[in-house]
Amino acid sequence: MEIIEILLTVSFWAAATRIATPLIFGTLGELICERAGVLNLGIEGIMTAGAMAGWMAVYQGADLWTGVLFAFAVGMIFGLVHGIFTVPLGLSQHVTGLGLTLLATSLAYFTYRMILPDVPSPPRIEPFQPFAIPYLSAIPFIGPAFFKQTALTYLAFVSVVVVGLVLYKTPLGLALRAVGENPAAAEAQGIDVYVMRVGAVMVGSGFMAIGGAFVTMSAFNAFFFEMIAGRGWICIALVVFASWRPGKALLGALLFGAFDAFQVRLQQALGGDIPYQIFLMLPYVFSILALIVMSRRAAYPKALMVPYRKGER
Amino acid sequence: MSETREPEDIVLRLRGITKRFGALLANDAIDLELRRGAILALLGENGAGKTTLMNILFGHYLADEGEVLIADPGGTLSPLRGGSPSAALEAGVGMVHQHFTLADNLSAFENILLGTQSLARPWLDRRSARHKLDQLMEGSGLSVDLDAAVGMLSVGERQRVEILKALYRGARILILDEPTAVLTPQEAERLFETLSRLVEQGLSIVFISHKLAEVMAVSQRVVVLRAGKVVADLATDETNAANLAETMVGRAIPKTVRTAMAPGEEILNLNKVCVAGAHGRLALSDASLILRQHEILGIAGVSGNGQVALSNLICGLQAPESGSVILHGQAIELGSPSGMVAAGIGRIPEDRLHDGVVGDMNVWENLALEDYLTPAFSRTGFMRRGAARAHARRSIEDFDVRCPGPEAATRLLSGGNVQKLILARVLTRGPNVILANQPSRGLDIGAVTEGHRRLLDARARGAGIVLISEDLDELLTLSDRVAVLHRGRMSPAMATEEVTIRQLGLMMAGHGTERTAHDAA
Numbered sequence: 001m002e003i004i005e006i007l008l009t010v011s012f013w014a015a016a017t018r019i020a021t022p023l024i025f026g027t028l029g030e031l032i033c034e035r036a037g038v039l040n041l042g043i044e045g046i047m048t049a050g051a052m053a054g055w056m057a058v059y060q061g062a063d064l065w066t067g068v069l070f071a072f073a074v075g076m077i078f079g080l081v082h083g084i085f086t087v088p089l090g091l092s093q094h095v096t097g098l099g100l101t102l103l104a105t106s107l108a109y110f111t112y113r114m115i116l117p118d119v120p121s122p123p124r125i126e127p128f129q130p131f132a133i134p135y136l137s138a139i140p141f142i143g144p145a146f147f148k149q150t151a152l153t154y155l156a157f158v159s160v161v162v163v164g165l166v167l168y169k170t171p172l173g174l175a176l177r178a179v180g181e182n183p184a185a186a187e188a189q190g191i192d193v194y195v196m197r198v199g200a201v202m203v204g205s206g207f208m209a210i211g212g213a214f215v216t217m218s219a220f221n222a223f224f225f226e227m228i229a230g231r232g233w234i235c236i237a238l239v240v241f242a243s244w245r246p247g248k249a250l251l252g253a254l255l256f257g258a259f260d261a262f263q264v265r266l267q268q269a270l271g272g273d274i275p276y277q278i279f280l281m282l283p284y285v286f287s288i289l290a291l292i293v294m295s296r297r298a299a300y301p302k303a304l305m306v307p308y309r310k311g312e313r
Numbered sequence: 314m315s316e317t318r319e320p321e322d323i324v325l326r327l328r329g330i331t332k333r334f335g336a337l338l339a340n341d342a343i344d345l346e347l348r349r350g351a352i353l354a355l356l357g358e359n360g361a362g363k364t365t366l367m368n369i370l371f372g373h374y375l376a377d378e379g380e381v382l383i384a385d386p387g388g389t390l391s392p393l394r395g396g397s398p399s400a401a402l403e404a405g406v407g408m409v410h411q412h413f414t415l416a417d418n419l420s421a422f423e424n425i426l427l428g429t430q431s432l433a434r435p436w437l438d439r440r441s442a443r444h445k446l447d448q449l450m451e452g453s454g455l456s457v458d459l460d461a462a463v464g465m466l467s468v469g470e471r472q473r474v475e476i477l478k479a480l481y482r483g484a485r486i487l488i489l490d491e492p493t494a495v496l497t498p499q500e501a502e503r504l505f506e507t508l509s510r511l512v513e514q515g516l517s518i519v520f521i522s523h524k525l526a527e528v529m530a531v532s533q534r535v536v537v538l539r540a541g542k543v544v545a546d547l548a549t550d551e552t553n554a555a556n557l558a559e560t561m562v563g564r565a566i567p568k569t570v571r572t573a574m575a576p577g578e579e580i581l582n583l584n585k586v587c588v589a590g591a592h593g594r595l596a597l598s599d600a601s602l603i604l605r606q607h608e609i610l611g612i613a614g615v616s617g618n619g620q621v622a623l624s625n626l627i628c629g630l631q632a633p634e635s636g637s638v639i640l641h642g643q644a645i646e647l648g649s650p651s652g653m654v655a656a657g658i659g660r661i662p663e664d665r666l667h668d669g670v671v672g673d674m675n676v677w678e679n680l681a682l683e684d685y686l687t688p689a690f691s692r693t694g695f696m697r698r699g700a701a702r703a704h705a706r707r708s709i710e711d712f713d714v715r716c717p718g719p720e721a722a723t724r725l726l727s728g729g730n731v732q733k734l735i736l737a738r739v740l741t742r743g744p745n746v747i748l749a750n751q752p753s754r755g756l757d758i759g760a761v762t763e764g765h766r767r768l769l770d771a772r773a774r775g776a777g778i779v780l781i782s783e784d785l786d787e788l789l790t791l792s793d794r795v796a797v798l799h800r801g802r803m804s805p806a807m808a809t810e811e812v813t814i815r816q817l818g819l820m821m822a823g824h825g826t827e828r829t830a831h832d833a834a
Binding site: 169170171172173174175177178181182184185186187188189190191299301302 | 398399403410413416418423432435436478
């Protein structure tokens with residue numbers, strides 16, 4: 001019964017939303033890349049780089065939004081690297097992506113140490129503060145849970161809507177989906193497959209970097225090593241869970257956030273006899289189960305992971 | 314030609330188009346003219362350079378030499394920038410590829426809309442596009458469910474989407490690459506009606522084909538390509554099918570003749586076999602057949618009536634739900650492809666690129682694919698590459714597989730040569746039972762006659778052949794007996810001499826068999 005009480009508290013859902021926010025950005029970013037046919041396993045590294053870049057910009061005196069923009073730009077640059085390797089050069093998306101994760105992570109740590117060679121404890125910044133959205137936050141239960149968050153969380157919600165609209169309601173979105181489904185068809189209709197794909201990977205990577213920046217600029221106020229802690233990999237699974245749809249991506253991220261918030265509370269409620277690692281494991285177990293239930297019939301973008309070579313058919 | 318041409322009547326002119334792929338001269342100084350409102354047939358065997366030429370016209374390839382001139386709506390010819398599909402689209406050229414370029418998960422509507430509106434536009438204008446398409450569909454008689462995902466549409470419907478796509482973009486010249494290769498006879502008939510309607514409305518069409526009957530029926534002019542060169546440019550009514558066939562192949566075509574032969578022992582017996590299909594239905598129900606040596610048993614039927622299940626059963630890809638399969642008087646292990654191969658069954662699959670070969674492997678590897686574990690090709694767990702290559706070289710020569718050599722990647726071979734490769738693999742093993750599923754689909758006359766000759770040779774040698782085909786002429790030419798599949802039920806086999814095409818047609822539509830009459834009662 002304790003368990004059900006946990007699920008009914010506002011603070012639980014507020015925490016779930018907070019945990020979900022970087023996942024929403026990361027999943028959207030990955031979704032954009034994959035809809036264009038490019039798997040981006042650089043996500044873990046790009047989120048780390050975004051976390052470092054955004055935080056560092058603010059620490060060096062920029063304001064918070066400039067920091068977010070800077071993180072986005074850094075993400076786009078890494079996206080450009082991934083895009084060039086995988087699209088015109090047609091290299092393995094797996095290998096390039098994993099390499100990019102190693103590169104971006106290491107570069108982030110290296111840069112951090114270069115700029116701050118000897119700080120005893122991680123320096124702090126003044127992070128984004130939660131604020132209530134008028135009217136929406138007045139809705140009972142839902143209001144305080146979802147609409148007393150920081151600006152980046154609201155940005156994540158808005159991004160879901162915007163990405164959904166762009167994908168399904170604009171010529172650009174149609175072209176993006178087409179290059180991920182059948183690049184030859186897109187080219188026969190006069191669309192430049194390379195430009196579309198590289199562009200999508202860049203924008204998607206920018207979103208990932210903002211997801212990383214949320215961790216250092218909103219959830220916490222400092223940058224630590226290993227702080228992204230596998231969030232990127234979760235996003236890869238969430239994209240499949242979401243069947244490549246932005247709305248479902250939001251749902252999946254919130255669900256994972258809820259699992260994670262739940263295990264923390266469960267540790268407090270049932271802690272003692274059971275090793276805490278068991279609780280840490282739970283969200284991942286639930287995610288795998290959810291993936292099995294939700295994604296068996298998922299329709300992959302047909303050209304996902306298939307490099308497109310012009311003139312070859 | 315005595316006729317005088319108005320210069321403004323010409324909508325497309327190719328001048329001296331030359332294209333090389335490495336050492337291969339795919340197009341050799343080709344000249345061609347297309348007049349407004351005409352259908353020009355581009356005839357040639359596989360590999361003659363038809364598709365290459367059209368890909369140059371549409372901008373997929375860049376010609377090494379020569380130029381493409383296209384008339385603007387006013388009739389003035391101007392050169393087309395090469396190597397850019399969007400330039401070709403803009404100049405009013407639309408192309409329907411043999412392998413459709415449609416995205417399966419997108420709707421027909423989205424496929425047509427793709428790339429027609431500026432990417433900077435903030436939203437898709439669906440309403441006016443819809444309106445324009447409705448008018449187009451009405452005017453051309455091409456009707457399609459626009460909201461269905463393309464993957465759900467039949468092949469004929471997908472082709473209509475492709476044509477609509479071109480028309481929607483305002484194509485004035487339409488290139489159709491082997492449009493009937495994938496169509497049933499009825500769908501092809503419907504396509505021809507549509508084309509004549511479109512031509513009346515002022516569209517000009519280049520119709521690529523190797524089917525003579527079609528070319529004679531739809532075109533006003535025929536350009537024949539052979540080995541990359543134009544070998545004839547004629548008005549269709551000044552020639553005939555036999556003449557065109559010789560021009561295209563470059564030699565006289567031997568007529569396939571089946572000599573009567575006394576059937577030998579019974580080698581394959583299916584008795585009341587049921588095979589599961591999709592959605593819990595039976596794809597094959599209570600099908601019985603008897604195949605004897607020295608015999609070709611034809612299976613007629615509209616595709617989707619159980620041919621896949623029958624083929625899968627005999628290939629060992631599917632095990633039956635009930636019923637017995639007896640090979641050489643013995644019940645055999647079913648549902649095992651390698652078991653079927655070991656039992657002496659030769660398989661010529663319907664989708665030769667998908668099920669017949671591994672495209673990314675070499676020719677010699679594909680040729681050894683059914684025997685790689687036998688001592689001839691492997692020893693102590695290692696491939697005997699030398700032996701396999703030597704075998705491949707022999708097969709390439711015996712079966713005239715046109716390829717650079719045993720090391721060539723199989724996916725680069727033309728359809729006819731892939732089929733020869735499969736025939737080589739199957740027939741050199743000397744199988745007793747051969748399953749040939751649509752062996753001539755998409756092949757040119759030369760390759761078809763060659764395949765027929767090989768099958769008849771195998772029959773003479775003593776093999777029994779189950780020939781599944783939608784082409785009734787082929788069935789009646791080759792088969793000793795014919796049975797009809799309709800909704801998973803198989804009619805009793807009838808001697809070919811005693812049936813007519815009309816009768817078969819009726820049975821294919823579900824009329825006229827005792828069995829269906831009985832079922833209906």
